[in-house]
Amino acid sequence: MSKRDYYEVLGINRKADQKEIKQAYRRLAQKYHPDRNPNDKQAEKSFREISEAYEILSVKEKRNAYDQFGHSGIDGSQTNNNFNTGFTDIFGDVFGDIFGNNKNSNTPQRGSDLRYNLNIKLEEAIYGTQLNINVKKLVKCNRCNGNRSEPGYKNKYCPSCKGLGQIRMHQGFFSIQQTCHNCNGNGEIIEKYCIKCNGEGRINDKKKLSIKIPHGVDNGDRIRIIGEGEGGINGGKSGDLYVQLSIKPHKIFTREGKNLYCEIPINFVDAALGGILEVTTLEGNKVQLKIPAETQTGKQFRIKGKGVKSIRSNYPGDLMCKVIIETPINLNKNQKELLRKFKNSIDNNVI
Known part of the structure; x- marks a missing residue:
């Protein structure tokens, strides 16, 4: 016997989103729920049919397989042919929203983080x-x-369990007592x-x-x-x-652990002869940094205690200053002449 199209079973179009699928299932589940239709075989059949449709269409991978291959794309392991087992599984998902697991539960629930x-x-x-x-x-x-x-x-007093919170189900010669799904064991709805x-x-x-x-x-x-x-x-x-x-990135300073790092531009004269530089820290204070003669670009100097006092330590890190030697630009005629003389003096010293 051929199965009905799952979208037709739920009364939705093939482009329906998960919210629409859930809403359709809730509506039909309320209508055909066995507790509301006792001893009605047709209602039980309809409920089994819509439960199976929801089980497939509510899971992305199963829905994709069904959309591409139809019922042949859904093997026996993907659907629950046992009515009682499938009934319980779906109760724990959306069906519980309607008949007890969520909305009718009076159990305190902690909010999400x-x-x-x-x-x-x-x-x-x-x-x-x-x-x-x-x-x-x-x-x-x-x-x-x-x-x-x-x-x-x-x-209201729960009519399914008569306020007891438990219902007794008969399966052949066996009788099983379980939590009432209509009130989720509260005895009232x-x-x-x-x-x-x-x-x-x-x-x-x-x-x-x-x-x-x-x-x-x-x-x-x-x-x-x-x-x-x-x-x-x-x-x-x-x-x-x-x-x-x-x-956020800072335009001057970077951080590694408790230390701060920055680059300090200096002119080549100070780098060659040495001197005293004024460095502005992150907090805006001025500190002096002594640059020795013949300092090369990329040389790093440490200013102690001007780094970070971390949340886990009372001892601050250091400020690490990297020297970058700048080439002068926009020189006037006299300055260029002096540099030529300086260059010639260096060339004459080369052996």
Whole structure:
């Protein structure tokens, strides 16, 4: 017997996205659910059919195989021909959203942790700062206070398990007791979901937070802010917010561990004869650096204690200054003549 097209079973077109597939399944599952159609063989058959269609179309790899090869592209291992097993698997996925595993569950659930990427300046990383950020997240619904039920409505007595939270199923000579899927073991179901959050218990919101950046943080460090992740459900705790730090490149200084690095341009006269240079540190202070005679370009000098005091150490690193000798430009006639004389004097000294 040939199978019906899965898209036809769910009443959707072949370009439907996952949200549309899920919505179609929820609608049909509610209609043909065995608990709502006891002893109805046709409803049971329809439910098995839509469950199989959803099982294939809700998984990207299975859907691609079906789109390309049809039913022949789905082997026996990809579909669940056993009704009871497939029924349980799907209950744990989307079907639970309708009949118990999620929306009807009164079990407190912790909110998810969130990650926020924050770019900061090198100065802010080294000396610390206070910054404001705006975080988009799910927060407790202020209409139902997170309990998912529309104000003014009380939870209903579950008709499937008669308030016991357990149901007994008969399979041949055996009788099995299991958690009621209609109320997820609570013995009651929500009569009407909150119209603001659609029974989710949470709504989207944007919150402004003030973040303290301690001194000495490095690229890739994370700051944990407890309780500022997504809000919990049914009184569950909120998750945490992790602020991931990225340090913007500086136009003068680079950082390696606790040391700072920079390049210092000097003229060739100071490089040849030596002298005292004035170096501006990252914090804006002026320090003197002694350059010995006959210094070559690329030579590196250390200024102690002018690097970074890391978050893990009280001892600061150093400022490493690399000398770059600059060739003079825009020389006047007299300067060029002096350089020629200097060159001749050097050439005459060459043996």
